[in-house]
Amino acid sequence: MGMISEFKEFAMKGNLVDMAVGFILGGAFATVVKSLVNQVIMPPIGMLLGGVDFSNLKVTWKDAVVENGETVKEAVTSNVGVVINDTISFLIVALVVFLVVKGMNEAKKKEEEAPAEPAPPPAQEVLLSEIRDLLKK
Numbered sequence: 001m002g003m004i005s006e007f008k009e010f011a012m013k014g015n016l017v018d019m020a021v022g023f024i025l026g027g028a029f030a031t032v033v034k035s036l037v038n039q040v041i042m043p044p045i046g047m048l049l050g051g052v053d054f055s056n057l058k059v060t061w062k063d064a065v066v067e068n069g070e071t072v073k074e075a076v077t078s079n080v081g082v083v084i085n086d087t088i089s090f091l092i093v094a095l096v097v098f099l100v101v102k103g104m105n106e107a108k109k110k111e112e113e114a115p116a117e118p119a120p121p122p123a124q125e126v127l128l129s130e131i132r133d134l135l136k137k
Contacts, residue, residue: 029093029096030089030093033089033092033093033096034085034086034089036092037085037088037089037092038055038085041088042054042055042085042088053081054081054084054085055081055082055085056081057079057080057081057084058077058078058079058080058081059077059078059080060075060076060077061076061077061078062075062076063075
């Protein structure tokens with residue numbers, strides 16, 4: 001029973017839950033970025049480069065073997081366009097993560113630079129200061 005309770009304590013730690021939420025949001029964010037790259041960014045770039053559709057850009061190493069209208073062996077290709085799209089997706093995600101981390105670091109730095117209020121003096125010092133002031137009068 002000790003191992004189950006130990007695992008439960010480990011699984012319910014705040015950092016682990018925060019990390020799980022980060023992974024889930026990261027996966028969703030990656031899907032949005034991939035869609036943004038494939039559907040919004042790459043079509044105009046392809047148009048500017050003479051109508052190239054990067055998702056279909058391939059280097060064919062060996063042509064497909066077709067006999068009687070049926071493909072016997074698939075073509076051997078390197079899907080360069082997919083790599084280009086994925087590279088652009090990665091760069092966008094990396095840029096966003098960099099900006100988020102930079103913003104968090106700046107916020108943390110401002111928090112550390114903010115002067116902390118001095119701690120109140122101990123009760124003994126306050127009492128002695130009051131006695132001193134009364135004696136002066």
